[in-house]
Amino acid sequence: MKQVIRDKRDGRALTRESIAAWIRGVTDGTVPDYQSAALLMAITLRGMDREETVALTDAMLHSGRVLDWKGLGPPTVDKHSTGGVGDKVSIALAPWVAACGAAVPMIAGRGLGHTGGTVDKLEAIAGFRAELSAKEFASQVKRIGVAIAGQSADLAPSDRTLYALRDMTATIESRPLVTASILSKKLAAGAAGIVFDVKCGRGAFMETRAEAASLARDLVYVAEAFGRRARALVTAMNEPTGLAIGNASETAEALSVLRGEGPPDLTSLTRLLGSAMLVLAGVAGERHEGDARLERALGSGEAVRRAEAMIQAQGGDPRVVATPALLPRASIETKVSVDRAGYVSAIDSRSLGLLLVAMGGGRERREDSVDHAVGIRLLRKVGARVEAGGTVALIEARRDAPDWAEAARRAFTIADHPPPEEPILIEDLGS
Amino acid sequence: MKQVIRDKRDGRALTRESIAAWIRGVTDGTVPDYQSAALLMAITLRGMDREETVALTDAMLHSGRVLDWKGLGPPTVDKHSTGGVGDKVSIALAPWVAACGAAVPMIAGRGLGHTGGTVDKLEAIAGFRAELSAKEFASQVKRIGVAIAGQSADLAPSDRTLYALRDMTATIESRPLVTASILSKKLAAGAAGIVFDVKCGRGAFMETRAEAASLARDLVYVAEAFGRRARALVTAMNEPTGLAIGNASETAEALSVLRGEGPPDLTSLTRLLGSAMLVLAGVAGERHEGDARLERALGSGEAVRRAEAMIQAQGGDPRVVATPALLPRASIETKVSVDRAGYVSAIDSRSLGLLLVAMGGGRERREDSVDHAVGIRLLRKVGARVEAGGTVALIEARRDAPDWAEAARRAFTIADHPPPEEPILIEDLGS
Numbered sequence: 001m002k003q004v005i006r007d008k009r010d011g012r013a014l015t016r017e018s019i020a021a022w023i024r025g026v027t028d029g030t031v032p033d034y035q036s037a038a039l040l041m042a043i044t045l046r047g048m049d050r051e052e053t054v055a056l057t058d059a060m061l062h063s064g065r066v067l068d069w070k071g072l073g074p075p076t077v078d079k080h081s082t083g084g085v086g087d088k089v090s091i092a093l094a095p096w097v098a099a100c101g102a103a104v105p106m107i108a109g110r111g112l113g114h115t116g117g118t119v120d121k122l123e124a125i126a127g128f129r130a131e132l133s134a135k136e137f138a139s140q141v142k143r144i145g146v147a148i149a150g151q152s153a154d155l156a157p158s159d160r161t162l163y164a165l166r167d168m169t170a171t172i173e174s175r176p177l178v179t180a181s182i183l184s185k186k187l188a189a190g191a192a193g194i195v196f197d198v199k200c201g202r203g204a205f206m207e208t209r210a211e212a213a214s215l216a217r218d219l220v221y222v223a224e225a226f227g228r229r230a231r232a233l234v235t236a237m238n239e240p241t242g243l244a245i246g247n248a249s250e251t252a253e254a255l256s257v258l259r260g261e262g263p264p265d266l267t268s269l270t271r272l273l274g275s276a277m278l279v280l281a282g283v284a285g286e287r288h289e290g291d292a293r294l295e296r297a298l299g300s301g302e303a304v305r306r307a308e309a310m311i312q313a314q315g316g317d318p319r320v321v322a323t324p325a326l327l328p329r330a331s332i333e334t335k336v337s338v339d340r341a342g343y344v345s346a347i348d349s350r351s352l353g354l355l356l357v358a359m360g361g362g363r364e365r366r367e368d369s370v371d372h373a374v375g376i377r378l379l380r381k382v383g384a385r386v387e388a389g390g391t392v393a394l395i396e397a398r399r400d401a402p403d404w405a406e407a408a409r410r411a412f413t414i415a416d417h418p419p420p421e422e423p424i425l426i427e428d429l430g431s
Numbered sequence: 432m433k434q435v436i437r438d439k440r441d442g443r444a445l446t447r448e449s450i451a452a453w454i455r456g457v458t459d460g461t462v463p464d465y466q467s468a469a470l471l472m473a474i475t476l477r478g479m480d481r482e483e484t485v486a487l488t489d490a491m492l493h494s495g496r497v498l499d500w501k502g503l504g505p506p507t508v509d510k511h512s513t514g515g516v517g518d519k520v521s522i523a524l525a526p527w528v529a530a531c532g533a534a535v536p537m538i539a540g541r542g543l544g545h546t547g548g549t550v551d552k553l554e555a556i557a558g559f560r561a562e563l564s565a566k567e568f569a570s571q572v573k574r575i576g577v578a579i580a581g582q583s584a585d586l587a588p589s590d591r592t593l594y595a596l597r598d599m600t601a602t603i604e605s606r607p608l609v610t611a612s613i614l615s616k617k618l619a620a621g622a623a624g625i626v627f628d629v630k631c632g633r634g635a636f637m638e639t640r641a642e643a644a645s646l647a648r649d650l651v652y653v654a655e656a657f658g659r660r661a662r663a664l665v666t667a668m669n670e671p672t673g674l675a676i677g678n679a680s681e682t683a684e685a686l687s688v689l690r691g692e693g694p695p696d697l698t699s700l701t702r703l704l705g706s707a708m709l710v711l712a713g714v715a716g717e718r719h720e721g722d723a724r725l726e727r728a729l730g731s732g733e734a735v736r737r738a739e740a741m742i743q744a745q746g747g748d749p750r751v752v753a754t755p756a757l758l759p760r761a762s763i764e765t766k767v768s769v770d771r772a773g774y775v776s777a778i779d780s781r782s783l784g785l786l787l788v789a790m791g792g793g794r795e796r797r798e799d800s801v802d803h804a805v806g807i808r809l810l811r812k813v814g815a816r817v818e819a820g821g822t823v824a825l826i827e828a829r830r831d832a833p834d835w836a837e838a839a840r841r842a843f844t845i846a847d848h849p850p851p852e853e854p855i856l857i858e859d860l861g862s
Contacts, residue, residue, distance in 0.1 A: 002599065002600075002601050003601075005472075005600055005601040006601040009472065009475060009476065009601050009602075032464075032599070033463075033464065033465040033468075034464040034465045034467070034468035034596060034599065034600060035468070035599060035600055036465070037464075037465035037466070037468040037469040037472075037600075038468040038469065038471065038472040038600035038601065038602065039472075040469065041436075041440065041468075041469040041470075041472035041473050041476075042472050042476065042601075044440060045440065045472075045473065045476045045477070046476070165465060168433065168463070168465065168466060169433075169436055169465060169466055169468075169469035170433050170434075170436040170437040170440050170469065171440075171469065
């Protein structure tokens, strides 16, 4: 192990064998955390080439159970997003795509720091169980074509260990570590096709288009190295997605998309990804056909019914799809007002994400519990006209909260002119 | 702590406060090893400037007890060597300098990997106790002007923790970490003056003159930042020092210097360092005066008597100074012969050091025990003429050892011509 650390410290590529030995040691606990921590930092500063990244992904993937959907019938397809504040896409996307004829076995995460997690959002639904056994997960996907579950202990367990260590050692951002972490979980979940949504912009994991495109290419390359079909979309993220920030309100907003009532940016992004998934799964021949199938599933109510079936199968109250008021919502509203008139030119996602954590709606530490009912509701998005003293957002909390309203106000930048409109899709990296 | 790691990962200088907080956490165990390991690797790859190195040294130094020799009478002076195979200088140097009127409170180390340690070598003397309490150490220095002891638990305890971690995480070689580790111990031992012997050459810690001089300057800079007098000599190390490699035989050889019977290279190096120590302590005005004092202490027998007094005070048999045959010596000799005639042009110190470990005379791991009696005796040094089939060294082991003899033979390079003679002193960096 010391020689492996030394090799990476000195900038040499690691062999497939030494990477495999390291991950075996991480999985069975024979490599001490401090040696892994030193190696993680050396990887962060020295990098890994694609061959090493594939070898690392392979070792992490095979540290646990790998699901297999052969004989399922419908083609399987999954989506991964690099995440962002207000990104509740998966909750609408998975049942919607399933309603169009592809199966979606989706493993999702919990929130940490300024970004939320799909599992936390779904757990805002009374009774909803995200922790499914591999058997329950498989049986649900067979039965209704869709499940969204947390990462169970037997899927890529080494990723769980390494992620916790990376979180404590400032090695979260390393590109090859990110790639291997994402893919080991997604490949273990077993879908034949994977669409990657790589966010780009202020507050996103990748700030520049070049960085985002480079990560997108790595993700597609590694997924294809394992015989999966893959496509990556680089999408714009210069403000929170949709209008709701907070677990219950984000679930409500995502479900509103399936009723045809979602905010335009969230709806467009969900359609864009859904269509790409249908094409990748071979259910649709090209994008317009994918769009048309999505439209039909919306119009027929099949998307709503599939979401209800999924929620019911996982123990939740399916009536929330039609009646979002059943979801918890903190009742004390504080207005967020701006001083001057003008146009919203930027909304700082990261600081709103951190504000939600401060309000109890997110996690500072892995073991923290989350208040599903609190949130921040945006009334104005980038490009909107505002008057002096006008309200741009609401704090929904369990107390009157002028301090939080002030923090939210600082996240808004008001300018004399509206910023140029930007398309959602920045780059489309298919195979 | 995560922010501190992040700062160094991104190449920023750490503040005095964050370094102090880290070392407090290392000392009281509240910073987990994996976070220290990640930070150590980030420091190894990103470096530390001199201000950070001084702050790190300061924090490590004050993690434990700092000895104070005020009111002792004679000036205190110490020596540190970056170490090498066959380097037994301290054993002769400390009592010799003490015999000239400076007090030498010396903290020494144990061997690990290919380099040996002064404490292991002294423990080859029956009864010798290197583990002294701070009180015993101080009282002995007061009484006879010299003590050589292992690093007790209360001197720079954070260095002990960090060194063990560095050893396991391939972060031993980092310049600022080396500097802070050396100086935290030496400064804690409290001598007013410190001479550094920075080895340079094949098999030394620093291979090039530029690297060695740069480390030498750092050591002097940091020592002076703490108000100590300091001087660094960069000395040549292209073969083992002296003729003996192995704990008991190295102690015997070092003591032979005090009887005027040491091998020329070892004697010259010991004189060079001794004279520098006497000048630094103010006992001699300049080098020639230091040389003359050393000469007188040798001629008068005072150096021998001081070594005897030191060994006796620490529980060992003082007769070994006059009668080295009292030291243990493995009795089975295997000749190391070379195939061709020519001149010895190089002797690979590192491989001989590792051979000694394989023979049981050194440590692979910190907890290994050491066989003091085994060794490698050089009969020819660099520049010597050899005949085909001639013997260049002897393996002294507990069994007939043609395999070890073969390994030793490969450490010798024989050429048609002798290499150019090199002076011992390469550079003298005083203040």
